[in-house]
Amino acid sequence: MTDHSLSRRDFVAAGATGAAALMLGERLPLPAPPMPERPLGRTGYRVRLFSLGGQATIEKPGTRDVSVAIVNRAIDLGVNYIDTAAAYGRGISQTYIGEVMATRRNEVFLASKTHDRTRDGSLRLLEESLRLLKTDHLDLWQLHNVRTDQDLDRIFGKDGALEAQIAARDQKMARFLGITGHFDPAVLMNGISRFDFDTILMALNPADPHHLPFQLELLPLANGKQMGVIGMKIPARSRLFREGGITSMRDAMRYTLSLPVSTVIVGCDNVQQLEENVAIARDFQPLSAADKGKLEALTAGYAGEAAFFKRDAAGFGAPGRDDQETE
Numbered sequence: 001m002t003d004h005s006l007s008r009r010d011f012v013a014a015g016a017t018g019a020a021a022l023m024l025g026e027r028l029p030l031p032a033p034p035m036p037e038r039p040l041g042r043t044g045y046r047v048r049l050f051s052l053g054g055q056a057t058i059e060k061p062g063t064r065d066v067s068v069a070i071v072n073r074a075i076d077l078g079v080n081y082i083d084t085a086a087a088y089g090r091g092i093s094q095t096y097i098g099e100v101m102a103t104r105r106n107e108v109f110l111a112s113k114t115h116d117r118t119r120d121g122s123l124r125l126l127e128e129s130l131r132l133l134k135t136d137h138l139d140l141w142q143l144h145n146v147r148t149d150q151d152l153d154r155i156f157g158k159d160g161a162l163e164a165q166i167a168a169r170d171q172k173m174a175r176f177l178g179i180t181g182h183f184d185p186a187v188l189m190n191g192i193s194r195f196d197f198d199t200i201l202m203a204l205n206p207a208d209p210h211h212l213p214f215q216l217e218l219l220p221l222a223n224g225k226q227m228g229v230i231g232m233k234i235p236a237r238s239r240l241f242r243e244g245g246i247t248s249m250r251d252a253m254r255y256t257l258s259l260p261v262s263t264v265i266v267g268c269d270n271v272q273q274l275e276e277n278v279a280i281a282r283d284f285q286p287l288s289a290a291d292k293g294k295l296e297a298l299t300a301g302y303a304g305e306a307a308f309f310k311r312d313a314a315g316f317g318a319p320g321r322d323d324q325e326t327e
Contacts, residue, residue: 032282033282034048034078034282035048035049035050035077035078035079035278035281035282036048036049036281036282036284037049038261038262038263039228039262040081040109040199040228040262040263041198041199041226041227041228041229041262042198042226042227042228043175043176043198043199043228045109045139045228047080047081047109047228047262047263048078048079048080048081048263048281049257049263049264049281049284050079050253050263050264050266050277050278050280050281051079051080051081051082051083051230051263051264051265051266052070052071052074052079052081052082052083052265052266052267052268052274053083053084053232053265053266053267053268054082054083054084054085054088054093054094054097054267055088055093055267056267056268056269057070057267057268057269057270058070058071058084058088058089058092058093058096058097058267058268059088059089059092059093059267060089060092061089061092063096064096064099066270066271067096067097068096068099068100069271070268070270070271070274071096071097071099071100072100072104073271073274073275074268074274074278075100075104075107075108077274077275077278078278079108079278080107080108080109081108081109081111081230081263081265082097082108082109082110082111083111083112083201083230083265084097084111084112084113084133085112085113085115085142085144086112086113086114086115086125086128086129086144087113087115087144087145091128091132094112094128094129094132094133095132097110097133098132098133098134098135099134101133101134101135102134105134105135109139109140110133110135110138110139110140111138111139111140111141111142111178112129112133112138112140112141112142113141113142113143113144113145113180114126114141114142114143114144114161114164114165115144115145116161117151117154117155117160117161118154118159118160118161118164119159119160119161119163119164119167120159120164121161122161122164122165123164123167123168126138126141126164126168126173126174130173136173137172137173137174137175138168138173138174138175139174139175139176140174140175140176140177140178140198140199141165141168141169141173141174141176141177141178142177142178142179142180142199142201143155143161143162143165143178143179143180143191144180145180145181145182145183146179146180146181146183146187146188146191147181147183147184147187147311148183148184148187149187149190151187152187152190152191152194155191156194156195162195165177176198176199177197177198177199178197178198178199178200178201178228179191179192179195179197179199179200179201180200180201180202180232181201181202181203182202182203182214182232182233182309182310183309183310183311184212184310184311185202185212185213185214185216185217185218188200188202188214188218189217189218189221192221192222192225192227193221196225197227198227198228199227199228199229199230199262200218200222200227200228200229200230201230201231201232201265202214202218202219202222202229202230202231202232203231203232203233203307203309203310204219204231204232204233204234204256204259204261204264205233205234205235205236205240205252205255205256205306205307206240206246206251206252206255206292206295206296206298206299206306207236207240207296207299207302207303207306207307208307209296210296210299210300210303210304210307210316211303211304211307211310211312211313211316212307212310212311212312215259219259219260219261223260228262229260229261229262230261230262230263230264230265231256231257231259231261231263231264231265232264232265232266233309234249234252234253234256234264234266235249235252235266236305236306236307236308236309239305239306239308240252240299240306242302244298244301245298245299245301245302245306246295246298246299246306249276249277249280250280251295253266253277253280253281253284254280254284254285254286254287255287255292255295257281257284257286258286258287258292264281303316304316
């Protein structure tokens with residue numbers, strides 16, 4: 001069923017409800033419009049503007065009921081891309097998402113990642129991901145948090161993780177291959193120049209232009225290669241928000257969605273937060289260059305903190321980089 005189609009049962013039920021309401025002189029609330037869609041690069045898939053990330057509550061132990069509720073509600077609201085990773089909660093995120101995938105797998109484009117840099121280690125992680133996610137394949141399997149050229153050398157070297165990705169695609173355990181990172185845009189530029197990845201997940205928010213910008217050269221390069229571009233670090237784990245700076249998720253999301261990206265992924269703490277984010281995406285209108293510039297200017301005084309995940313951010317005014325930060 002598409003966003004604009006109804007089953008016969010739904011159509012009959014809706015007609016009966018509407019007729020009863022008209023007889024009583026009542027007005028039915030109009031259904032919320034679907035979120036806008038964009039192409040996910042050359043994959044052929046159309047992804048909604050807001051996508052669900054597998055961190056925040058979903059990667060924490062002891063949050064099973066809330067996490068499952070978040071994932072189910074996301075799909076109910078039209079979210080059709082879910083991103084997780086083997087490293088998120090050491091399998092917790094994949095486990096909770098897998099509980100929903102057991103019955104709703106065909107409703108989403110499912111992405112996960114390997115943080116191992118070797119062929120055999122990555123294939124073991126993939127087997128575990130498929131088991132926990134209760135599926136026989138991923139729509140997208142990504143290299144997780146690629147930070148240095150040394151990472152790339154291991155990935156692209158003999159028995160490296162790239163061999164695992166290619167084998168997984170050949171064996172139909174993964175449909176598409178991607179690369180992710182938020183540490184150094186130059187490293188990701190090197191990576192996508194060395195292999196024809198289908199997608200890239202990169203950090204993009206209003207503080208980005210002030211230090212090691214991902215949108216200056218990396219984003220145009222990825223667009224030129226017709227890659228699906230997924231934005232992350234939208235609120236920078238809430239470090240983007242402060243009095244006198246960026247104060248709303250609406251501004252943060254509108255900024256990144258006004259860039260040439262396919263979608264943004266955000267982890268949610270609860271269902272209410274999820275619903276607010278979906279509403280922002282549903283009502284999205286692109287910002288002008290001038291409005292984007294105003295938001296960038298608001299972050300100038302604390303850009304290092306809002307870009308704490310980047311190389312040398314601590315020397316740029318951040319309180320100290322979190323080495324455990326993934327995505």
